[in-house]
Amino acid sequence: MTARSFFFGFLLLQCFLLSTPVLAQDFVPQKFDKALIEESLRDQEALREEMLLEQAILREEMEQIRLEIQRIMKEIALSMKEEALKLKAELQGLQGETQRIKEEIMAALEKSKQDFAEGQEEMRKELQKMREEAKTITKEIKEVLDEQKEVWKHETAALQGSLVEARNEMNSAKADSAEVLKSSRTANSDFKKEKEMTMADSRKKSNAAMFEAGNTFKKSQNDYKMNSASITKELMADMMKTRKTMQKKQKAQKRNSEKAQQEVLAALKTAKKQRVAELKQASHRKKLHKKKSVRHKNKQTQKGAQIKKVEKRKALLKKTKTARNKKTEERKAEYRKTQKKSEIKEKKPKKQLESKKIKKQTKKTLGSKRSRSAVKEDSVSSQGRQDKTPEALGKTFNKEFGETKKVEEKAKKPRRKKIAEDKDEGVLVADASAKIPEESAQEKVSRFSKNITSLKNDIKNESGNPGILLAKLGDAYLAAQHFIGSQKDNEERQKVLNLSDKQDLLLGSYEQATWAYKxxxxxxxxxxxxHLKIGKIYDEMEDGQNALMHAKLAQQILKKRDNSKGMKETQAFIEMLTLKYKGKSEKNSA
Structure with missing residues (x-):
């Protein structure tokens, strides 16, 4: 069974292989298949063209984006350079302040050195005084000793004289008895004892005086040493205090400088962010302005086409009207001829009167016709298309020749030329009288925007301190806001805002003014x-807390400057703010 199945399968494969090329040779594509192939090829070509167009559009958009990015990067680089220059200027100012602080510290150190030198000189003077006092004390001691020596010499001389006298008496009393000798000997011994006692007393007194003088000298030396040590300690303590105070001042100044640098950096970062946001807004506004300009151009082109169509219609209406007028005149002439013939046949005497009346009527109708044609030429755009039926022609005939008096009265009245607008065609309607206030407001808004843009360009190009220009920019923003607030009605304000949005004119606000002033x-x-300007702005915004804060800051600055006039003005402003916002603060607290 397996061999048979294999054999049959082999035969079937051979038959299939033999039949397949025959089928391939016999296949011929039909017309329907050719059309599908052609359509697919066309679709592929169209897709290729669309892809190429899309690629070209994307490339153009990428180039535009790249150019915009380059422009934005250049603006950012310029702003970064300006900020770096501002930081350099601020750093130079901080360096000047640090140099001034160092000079103050050196001056304080020099003063302390001078005080120390003066103290040393005073100590030297006191030491010299003590030395002089010690010298005087020693001189006095010497004088006392000399006096005591002189006294002792006088006493010794007196004793020697007494001894001589005693010897003389002894010599005179030799002849006396032994008792007299004994008495003389006892007297001599008593004299010697008295002499020794007097000498001992004098020595004791001199030793005591010398001891007291030495003690006083030692006390004076000890007092001098104690005073000098106390004075040196006080001077050292004062020096340490001055050093500590100087170190504290240096640390406080460093902290203040670091805080100022941080505040400046934060302000610059915020300014940078605001600048980037302004640039983004400006780019967005430019895009919107481009779109608006394109739309405006398209509208103008559409309006021009519509105006051309209206003019063509007016020309056609004029042509048709002239043709109608000619036909009516011909009919009138025929009608008059027929009337004349009939009247001549019926009544010859009445002919002359009626002919005169007809002549007068024709003159009047011609004058009224001219005035009416002028009126109708002005009001062709508002009338639209007219019917060309014979009934309408009859009505026009009756209107022109039957109502001549009314037409003349209407022609005498003053007319106002108006630009009509068809709703289907989209033509704008505007009076000439309504353009005058818009032009004045537009001029003011353009003047404000030119001033603001010029100040911004000056700030960008400023290489030094732009504080004055920023204050002027705040004044410009505030003036623009006051102009907007001076508009009485909301409609007028909305008109001003619409003018600024349509023409991309810059206007100001209270927030922008405070930003510039800060x-x-x-x-x-x-x-x-x-500070006073910011306080007044916050007062106009009804923010009493910030207004009082800036007014008080201005008062402190004016106190330092001793500006009495400015102090009075700020004090009056502060009192007004306190009275104004006192009730509001009490209500809020309640």
């Missing part, structure tokens, strides 16, 4: 005028 304060810290 940036100017980063460069000019001690300007009381800017």
């Amino acid at each position: 940036l100017s304060l980063t460069f000019n810290h001690k300007s009381a005028e800017t």
Whole structure:
């Protein structure tokens, strides 16, 4: 069974292989298949063209994006350079402040050195005084000793004289008896004892005086040493205090400088972020302005085409009207001829009167016709298309020749030329009288925007301190806001805002003015005028807390400057703010 199945399968394969090329040779594509192939090829070509167009559009868009990115990067680089220059200027100012602080520290150290030298000189003077006092004390001691020596010499001389006298008496009393000798001997011994006693007393007194003088000298030396040590300790303590105070001042100044640097960096970062946001907004506004300009151009082209169509219609209407007028005149002439013939046949005497009346009527109708044609030429655009039926022609005939008086009265009245607009065609309607206030407001808004843009360009190009220009920019923003607030109705304000949005004109606000003034304060810290301006802006915004804060800061700055006039103004402003916002603060607390 397996061999048979294998054999049959082999035969079937051979038959299949033999039959397949025959089928391939016999296959011929039909017309329907050719059309599908052609359509697929066309679709492929169209897809290729679309892909190529899309690639070209994408390349153009990528180039535009690349150019915009390069422009934005250049603007960012310029802003970074300007910020770096501002930082350099601020760092130079901080370096000057640190140099001034160092000079103050050196001056304080020099003063302390001078005080120390003066103290040393005073100590030297006191030492000299003590030495002089010691010398005087020693001189006095010497004088006392000399006096005691002289006294002792006088006493010894007196004793020698007494001894001589005693010897003389002894010599005279030799002849006396032994008792007299004994008495003389006892007297001599008593004299010697008295002499020894007097000498011992004098020595004791001199030794006591010398001991007291030495003690006083030692006490004076000890007192001098104690006073000098106490004075040196006090001077050292004062020096340590001055050093500690100077170190504290240096640390506080370093902290203040670091805080100022951090504040400046934070302000610059915020300014950078705001600048990037402004640039993004400006790019977005430019795109919107481009779109609006394109739309405006398209609208203008559409309006031009519509105006051309209306003019063509007017020309056609004029042509048709002239043709109608000619036909009506011909009919009138025929009608008059027929009437004349009939009247001549019926009544010859009445002919002359009627002919005169007809002549007068024709003159009147011609004058009214001219005035009416002028009126109708002005109002062709508002009338639209007219019917060309004979009934309409009859109506026009009756209107022109039957109502001449009314037409003349209407022609005498003053007319106003209006630009009509068909709703289907989209033509705008506007009076000439309504354009005058819009033009004045537009001029003011354009003047404000030119001033703001010029100040911004000056700030960008400023290489030094831009504080004054930033203050002027704040003034410009505030003036624009006051102009917007001066508009009485909401409709007028909306018109001004629409003008600024349509023409991309720059206007200001209270927030922009405060931002500009605060940036100017980063460069000019001690300007009381800017603080007062910010306080007034916050007062107009009904923010009493910030208004009082800036008014008090201005008052402190004016106190340091001793500006009495400015102090009075700020004090009056502060009192007004306190009275104004006192009730509101009490209500909020309640």
